[in-house]
Amino acid sequence: MRAISLIAGLVFFSCAILFGTLLYTDHIARRDCFNDQGRCFDATSGTVILAQSGLVWLGLTVLSLAAAVLCIWWFKKIR
Numbered sequence: 001m002r003a004i005s006l007i008a009g010l011v012f013f014s015c016a017i018l019f020g021t022l023l024y025t026d027h028i029a030r031r032d033c034f035n036d037q038g039r040c041f042d043a044t045s046g047t048v049i050l051a052q053s054g055l056v057w058l059g060l061t062v063l064s065l066a067a068a069v070l071c072i073w074w075f076k077k078i079r
Contacts, residue, residue, distance in 0.1 A: 002078050009071030016064035019057055027054030 026049055033040035038051035 002075055005071050005075040005078065009068050009075060012064050012068035012071060016061055016068055019061040019064055023054060023057035023061055027051075027057060 030040050030042075030049065033042075033049075034051050040049045040051075041047075042049060
């Protein structure tokens, strides 16, 4: 049970790092690119990025980090 808790904590922490990186690259680094409609056109990749995507990435980052902390707390509690 301890190993499962530790592995789950590491997986959730890895997901939090991934989602935080996506939050930075897709939203925070381009915050001056968004127009009044909340859209940013990336000419190099040909994609449109919406301002609402930042809230999604932030939510996923926070949830993953909270799950990682909960798993690590459970790992310590089982000892």
